[in-house]
Amino acid sequence: MNKFFCLLLALSMTTHTAARADEPVDTVRVLLDMAAQNSADPINGRYIHQDYFSANMLLRFFSEDFTQKFAMALLKTNERRHELMIDWDPIVGGQDNCPLENITYGPATKSKSRIEITVAFEAKACFGDDSGGNNVSKVTFTLEREELMPGSPVYLIDDIAHPGEPSLKTTLVEIAK
Numbered sequence: 001m002n003k004f005f006c007l008l009l010a011l012s013m014t015t016h017t018a019a020r021a022d023e024p025v026d027t028v029r030v031l032l033d034m035a036a037q038n039s040a041d042p043i044n045g046r047y048i049h050q051d052y053f054s055a056n057m058l059l060r061f062f063s064e065d066f067t068q069k070f071a072m073a074l075l076k077t078n079e080r081r082h083e084l085m086i087d088w089d090p091i092v093g094g095q096d097n098c099p100l101e102n103i104t105y106g107p108a109t110k111s112k113s114r115i116e117i118t119v120a121f122e123a124k125a126c127f128g129d130d131s132g133g134n135n136v137s138k139v140t141f142t143l144e145r146e147e148l149m150p151g152s153p154v155y156l157i158d159d160i161a162h163p164g165e166p167s168l169k170t171t172l173v174e175i176a177k
Helices: 002-012 024-039 055-061 064-080 168-175
Strands: 101-105 109-111 114-122 136-149 152-161
Touching: 024 055, 024 101, 024 114, 024 136, 024 152, 055 064, 064 152, 064 168, 152 168
Parallel strands: none
Antiparallel strands: 101 114, 109 114, 114 136, 136 152
């Protein structure tokens, strides 16, 4: 356990390299592209699933604070054994969904060192239209500006939230208790 904790702690302190950090929406787009692929119909009878929270993803696209909270939640989940840490798709916002359609990125709203980007998409279109035509889901990404090298700021995902639900970071903190 101590080796595991030390490894996660070391990983959480490693340098981040966000994709095209001058464009915060590109960081968000990486996760939405993964979500779209994860929800797509199988290819040759096989689903291809990409992990949003692999060590590589955490180190490249997520803030240091988010990565540390994720690591603490993972450790607590490991102590409990036989428990899933996250049993739903935190990007899409549920367990069951259809292939994502009509993905749109809202304008980035900036405040101090943070940027929020809200993404809208249809994830339940294949279930039929019994929701009165309101099949649009939204997710808001909060990105934190981190300056890893002087004069080279990057925006990394610090939280993910769906309307009316606790944010992912809040959920991770609860899991870690």
